[in-house]
Amino acid sequence: MIFRQLFDSTSSTYSYLIASRRGAEALIIDPVLEKVDRYIKLLNELDLRLVKAVDTHLHADHITGLAELRDRTHCITAMGEQTKADVVSMRLADGDRLTIEGVGLDVIYTPGHTDDSYSFAMEDRVFTGDTLLIRGTGRTDFQNGDPRQQYDSIFNRLLRLHDDTMVFPAHDYKGDTVSTIGEERRNNPRLQVPSVEAYVELMNNLNLPNPKMMDVAVPANMHIGLHQEEVAQKGWSVSASAALGLLGRPDVALVDLREKTERERHGTIPGALHIPYTAIDDNVRPGGVLHQLGAMQKLAFFCAFGERSAMAVTSARDAGIASAIHIEGGIDAWKKAGGPIER
CATH class of the missing domain: 3.60.15.10 (Ribonuclease Z/Hydroxyacylglutathione hydrolase-like)
Structure with missing residues (x-):
């Protein structure tokens, strides 16, 4: 070690x-x-x-x-x-x-x-x-x-x-x-x-x-700062209430960036894929799973409070995935907006 x-x-x-x-x-x-x-x-x-x-x-x-x-x-x-x-x-x-x-x-x-x-x-x-x-x-x-x-x-x-x-x-x-x-x-x-x-x-x-x-x-x-404000100004985000309309759409892939223990404790959005944030760079670069998926579907990243997903959508956009967005405030905001949770 x-x-x-x-x-x-x-x-x-x-x-x-x-x-x-x-x-x-x-x-x-x-x-x-x-x-x-x-x-x-x-x-x-x-x-x-x-x-x-x-x-x-x-x-x-x-x-x-x-x-x-x-x-x-x-x-x-x-x-x-x-x-x-x-x-x-x-x-x-x-x-x-x-x-x-x-x-x-x-x-x-x-x-x-x-x-x-x-x-x-x-x-x-x-x-x-x-x-x-x-x-x-x-x-x-x-x-x-x-x-x-x-x-x-x-x-x-x-x-x-x-x-x-x-x-x-x-x-x-x-x-x-x-x-x-x-x-x-x-x-x-x-x-x-x-x-x-x-x-x-x-x-x-x-x-x-x-x-x-x-x-x-x-x-x-x-007050250590919030990346989400910069991402929102670029039009790369969606509010939790607006994200409710993405649920079940065949042209949208919801991507949960949290770790296993977070998902087990707090639940997840029904139908979401699970790609831990620490693996995001390998997945969004050309040849990666999310890069291929992003060519066919809009990618909507989310995490606990929106911070990891804001960084992930930036990485995805930098890798050429023009459809990538993230859910502001993460699953915390999703729950407050009345979104369904799957355990």
């Missing part, structure tokens, strides 16, 4: 690059905007294709690199389903699997630092965001933080992982790079409390100043 821990000294943020091998798909956790050039350079050096960029939560101390990475690599952006960020391609829930080629991470909802905090666990390591730090825990006094929830996230979720599980946090301010679950259980001073009430009292009396970037970072990270 390829694994890189990358550090932004300004915000003391760790970002993590993961892939199964050279030449494979890659994932980045907690990217920082100012480091995007560095990430792109490393991806090129390792011959990796970035397919997913994930934030463990809505950060208050730096501006996320999600939008910039999306714009430059057309990767899928992902956060927990509780996030208040305006646009992410994929919203994750507790118990999901976050996958790329050859790598899978268990998705664990760990609120407390914020109400949208998630951790991601592999067999030998866990990426804890700001929930569990090395010899510390994330503050709980803003962004709907809750020390009682954090206690539950740490003691009843994270500390139940094997003691040898490596802990990789989103931040460290002392120069530490990695710990283990057992090490934190024994040595983290904030975990040496007799009860949840004692933990709540401890966290409620930290009296820490707000992060320096908070007033800038939080609004910026809630």
Whole structure:
């Protein structure tokens, strides 16, 4: 496995690059905007294709690199389903699997630092965001933080992982790079409390100043931008209500770009084909299945919220499929418009 821990000294943020091998798909956790050039350079050096960029939560101390990475690599952006960020391609829930080629991470909802905090666990390591730090825990006094929830996230979720599980946090301010679950259980001073009430009292009396970037970072990270507006201006989109008229038409092929777990949880549009977004480039280029299909039928892409489909229709148009469109707002908007769902 390829694994890189990358550090932004300004915000003391760790970002993590993961892939199964050279030449494979890659994932980045907690990217920082100012480091995007560095990430792109490393991806090129390792011959990796970035397919997913994930934030463990809505950060208050730096501006996320999600939008910039999306714009430059057309990767899928992902956060927990509780996030208040305006646009992410994929919203994750507790118990999901976050996958790329050859790598899978268990998705664990760990609120407390914020109400949208998630951790991601592999067999030998866990990426804890700001929930569990090395010899510390994330503050709980803003962004709907809750020390009682954090206690539950740490003691009843994270500390139940094997003691040898490596802990990789989103931040460290002392120069530490990695710990283990057992090490934190024994040595983290904030975990040496007799009860949840004692933990709540401890966290409620930290009296820490707000992060320096908070007033800038939080609004910026809630508005990472929307490709769909540009696509709509080009006439390559259709509203969900108008898309109802496409259902059952022999000259239209509906193409679902979501992953299997999303389709299983939320259902799909009856009769839709399934082509995962990560395979779109191979399918729309000349000789690909969708390129051939697009010569005979209008292609109508859709995903969860319209972000992946907006990027897919751009790729399809660039590949010469002049009939390609996408459904604005994805299946979320389709449901709100009263569209039928097939489980």
